[in-house]
Amino acid sequence: MARARASVMATGADRASNTTKSFPRPFILRKWRGATALIIALIWEIPFQKLDRARRTGRCEGQRTCNPVRLSSIFPKFSPFGPDRSESMPLARRQLVIASALTALLGLAGCDSPPEQVAQAPAAPPPAVSVVKVEVQDLRPSVSFTGRVTALDRVDLRARIDGFLEQRNFTEGQDVKSGDLLFVIEKAPYEARVASARGAVETAQARLDRTEIEYERQATLVKKDVAARSKLDDATAARDEARGDLNRLKAELQQAELQLSYTDIRAPISGRIGRSLISPGNFVSPSSGTLATIVSQDPIDVVFPISQREILKFREESGSAGKAEDLAVYLQFGKGDRYSHTGRINFMDVSVNAGTDTVEVRASFPNPERLLVDGQLVTAVVESDKPQPSLVVPQVAIQIDQTGPFVLVVNSENKIEVRRVEPGVSSGMLLVIKKGLQAGDLVVTEGVQKVRPGQAVQATVIMPEA
Incomplete structure (x- = not known):
């Protein structure tokens, strides 16, 4: 039994190993026919395993189904176990023989067609670009610089006198015009000083009038040789002293009125006012610092540095030898959006910064929409005047x-x-x-x-x- 198993396994192994060789097609067909017959025999033999077990246990007595016709009895040469061995071979050995036969059959599948008949894979298409x-x-050569928006006018509002802040007559961030009343400092102390100075002036004026009358009287008496010359000198000195006092008091009155006017803080320029740094009710003085800031809005300047090398390179590439004022300047914001208005260069510094080797250039832009804000960082693009x-x-x-x-x-x-x-x-x-x-x-x-x-x-x- 062991010899038969070894023989069958060797036969299957030999068939599997021989499938790697290239054989003529008639030989391959004969091997396929033999393998097919072997598989049919094996499949036919498998259902009889239960019948064999039934006979051994005696369960098939008097049953017709226990006497089926075996393929080995009809075709003995197709049975891998022979006419007698297939009935006595255990099931495990039969399964081993079947596995060997299947391995040999798979090995033969590779010999179905010669290697030269295998279809080649299609070539990959060229990459797409x-x-x-x-x-x-026709382009206008341009060069870009980093610039900063600078207000043409900028004023910090400060208190010029001491006093409590009474009023704030504006909304933070609004546009104001020159002369608008913005802050009011308490007026009562300064109005009292003006009244006092005005009274002193009136008193001095009355004294001057009296001394003028006395001077004219003494002058008349001296002409008539009725009064002494010394009397006229005293009258002249008194008149001059009264006149001097009057002038001094008038100046004090003017100073008091000027301080009274400082209680009203008005806008010196037109522009946009910023945040109020001090609220009404606080005591302010010249040392209190800035109350608010006003910056002009339209027009507005953009200042950017440019080196001498860049100036020469731009003129060489653009073919422009004209004045800098003839060059158009555009602005770009952070996302690359271009400002709708065009600027013109209105100033170029007369000296080079020794630290950066650059010249400061300033361009003026209209700003009716208030898009440009003082201190804003932008990109200044200088373009040639000819395409x-x-x-x-x-x-x-x-x-x-x-x-x-x-x-x-x-x-x-x-x-x-x-x-x-x-x-x-x-x-x-x-x-x-x-x-x-x-x-x-x-x-x-x-x-x-x-x-x-x-x-x-x-x-x-x-x-x-x-």
């Missing part, structure tokens, strides 16, 4: 390595080429190219990471963003 056609556009024809590409197409900037170009054979370029100034999302490209070249903007020089690609032309 997006390209932009290089165009010539220049230039080759432009999207800035995203520019790549940089150790050698310098370059772009990937799709040539006439739909293959990738590397072009070294010399970039110029930028204009929005576009970049001026001085050297390295020609009008009509297809520059890769999307899909740069999945291509290499010399590789064939599938290019799709898209429109560049302005």
